[in-house]
Amino acid sequence: MTIRILIVDDHPVVRHGLKTLLEGRTEWEVIDEAEDGLQAVDKAGLLRPDIVVLDVGMPKMNGLEACRIIRQTVPECEILFVTQHDSPQMMREALSAGARGYVVKSNAARDLLAAVEAVSQHRPFTALNGHSTANSS
Amino acid sequence: MKLRILIADDHELVRRGLIALLQTHEGWEICGEASDGREAVEKAKQLKPDVVILDVGMPNLNGLAATRQLSRQDPHCKIIVLTITDTDQVVQEALDAGARGFVLKSDAARDLVSAVEALQRNRMFLTPRVNDLVLAGFLDRGHRPTQGNPPDLPKLTPREGEVIQLLAEGKSSKEVASLLNLSTKTAETHRSNIMRKLGFHSIRDLVVYAVKNNIIQVQLPAHGSNVTEPVA
Numbered sequence: 001m002t003i004r005i006l007i008v009d010d011h012p013v014v015r016h017g018l019k020t021l022l023e024g025r026t027e028w029e030v031i032d033e034a035e036d037g038l039q040a041v042d043k044a045g046l047l048r049p050d051i052v053v054l055d056v057g058m059p060k061m062n063g064l065e066a067c068r069i070i071r072q073t074v075p076e077c078e079i080l081f082v083t084q085h086d087s088p089q090m091m092r093e094a095l096s097a098g099a100r101g102y103v104v105k106s107n108a109a110r111d112l113l114a115a116v117e118a119v120s121q122h123r124p125f126t127a128l129n130g131h132s133t134a135n136s137s
Numbered sequence: 138m139k140l141r142i143l144i145a146d147d148h149e150l151v152r153r154g155l156i157a158l159l160q161t162h163e164g165w166e167i168c169g170e171a172s173d174g175r176e177a178v179e180k181a182k183q184l185k186p187d188v189v190i191l192d193v194g195m196p197n198l199n200g201l202a203a204t205r206q207l208s209r210q211d212p213h214c215k216i217i218v219l220t221i222t223d224t225d226q227v228v229q230e231a232l233d234a235g236a237r238g239f240v241l242k243s244d245a246a247r248d249l250v251s252a253v254e255a256l257q258r259n260r261m262f263l264t265p266r267v268n269d270l271v272l273a274g275f276l277d278r279g280h281r282p283t284q285g286n287p288p289d290l291p292k293l294t295p296r297e298g299e300v301i302q303l304l305a306e307g308k309s310s311k312e313v314a315s316l317l318n319l320s321t322k323t324a325e326t327h328r329s330n331i332m333r334k335l336g337f338h339s340i341r342d343l344v345v346y347a348v349k350n351n352i353i354q355v356q357l358p359a360h361g362s363n364v365t366e367p368v369a
Contacts, residue, residue: 012246017154082150109149 003028003120006049008040008066009082010058014105018053018082021112028116037061044070049077051119053112054099056083056090064097071098078119082108086129101125140257141168143186145177145203146219147195151242155190158249165253174198175316178206181214188256190249192242193220193227194354196306197316201230201351202298208235215256219245227351228267238262292334298352300327304340305347 005022007030009015015033022028031047034040038060044052052070056063067079080101081094091102101119103111104127111127118125142165146152149172156167169184171177174191175198181189189207193200204216217238218231231239238252241264252262263271293301296317303313314324337343347353 011243013151013154013158013242015154016157016246017150017152020153020157021150105150106148109153112150 001027003051003116004031004047004049005029005116006032006034006040006043006047006052008034008037008052008058008063009055010035011055014055018108018112021109022053022116025113025116037063037066040066041069041073044077045073048074051078051080051116053080053082053116056081056085056094064093067094067097067099078122080115080119080125082112088128091126091128095124095126103127104129139164139166140188140253141166141184141186142253143167143169143171143177143181143184143189145171145174145180145189145195145200146192147172151192155245155249158246159253162250162253174200174203174206177203178210181207182210185211186214188215188217188253190217190219190253191236193218193231193351197303198299199302199352201227201234202295202302204231204234204236205295217249217252217256217262219249221354223264223266224351225270228270230351232271239264239267293331297327297331297334300324301331301343301347302352304328304331305344305353 005028007015007018009018019030022030031049032043034043036058040052040054041061054063054067063081063083070077070079079099080103081099082103082105083090084105086104086106094102100122101115101124103115107127107129115125115127142159144152144155144167146155152170159165160167168186169180171180173195177189177191178198191200191203200218204218207214207216215238216236217240218236219240219242220227221242223239223241228239238256238261240248240252240262244264255262299317300313303316308316310324310328311321314321317324331343335346337346
């Protein structure tokens with residue numbers, strides 16, 4: 001079954017990079033992109049993706065707020081944060097907001113595919129620099 | 138013959154994005170990638186690219202210092218600097234260092250192809266704000282920004298500039314020596330000279346100086362309710 005993914009980041013170059021990485025897997029489909037939290041909420045409601053790959057710091061509405069709303073409006077959709085913030089505090093906030101996964105941008109090339117794999121099976125995946133966790137709970 | 142491009146950014150995600158932007162352009166070839174300024178200088182020496190695209194904020198050797206080394210190493214190599222900010226100081230340092238293209242990371246998807254095309258035609262590519270700055274400098278002084286050391290590094294040698302970055306990144310004298318192929322004693326001498334020349338008494342002073350002068354870039358602490366995040 002195809003995993004449908006929405007990519008959300010305010011920087012087009014990062015969206016290009018994420019798309020390139022994700023499209024390496026034939027069973028995953030990047031269905032659309034959004035450049036801020038507000039657009040992410042709208043597109044998630046409309047397209048009902050399986051996974052939203054979400055940045056934290058964005059204009060109009062940040063990723064944490066967008067995550068909370070998407071989890072309420074599209075509860076079956078899983079959220080994977082891909083962010084600059086290599087911080088346990090931010091990771092806790094992201095998980096509290098309802099995210100299933102958390103990956104640091106500087107390690108995205110290493111961690112993203114494993115994270116999407118885990119999150120697509122509703123398993124948590126978190127990875128800060130030097131420490132990653134994926135489990136089947 | 139294809140235009141050969143070397144891409145240097147410390148984030149692989151950004152490199153992938155930049156490659157995706159450029160590789161479909163007919164007549165262009167991505168000949169290599171580097172994850173810091175030092176690797177970029179080494180790879181440029183081996184690969185002889187026509188264009189190097191350099192992020193400013195990279196570990197070990199930042200993009201501005203790498204631009205200076207690349208310009209000395211191969212004056213024909215054209216350099217585009219990618220930056221998250223076009224402040225006067227970064228602009229002046231980049232142009233003085235030898236960059237001929239200046240693109241904001243946030244605008245890279247829109248501007249980078251045009252920037253490479255401009256350099257391919259032996260023209261410069263600057264953001265509108267940088268264009269205004271360069272013009273203002275020309276009108277004020279009758280010439281473009283002056284060549285030479287950046288304004289806030291008047292007394293330091295290029296090697297001392299490299300040592301400052303490494304020390305500010307938290308590396309020990311031994312690690313500095315290893316990275317720069319020096320003896321530990323020479324690295325310590327550089328460190329002492331830097332502290333003396335700039336009148337610093339602690340590494341803290343040096344780190345503050347490095348941040349203020351864009352030698353290193355730091356990530357601000359995260360605050361959940363109102364987060365802003367620079368591009369990688």
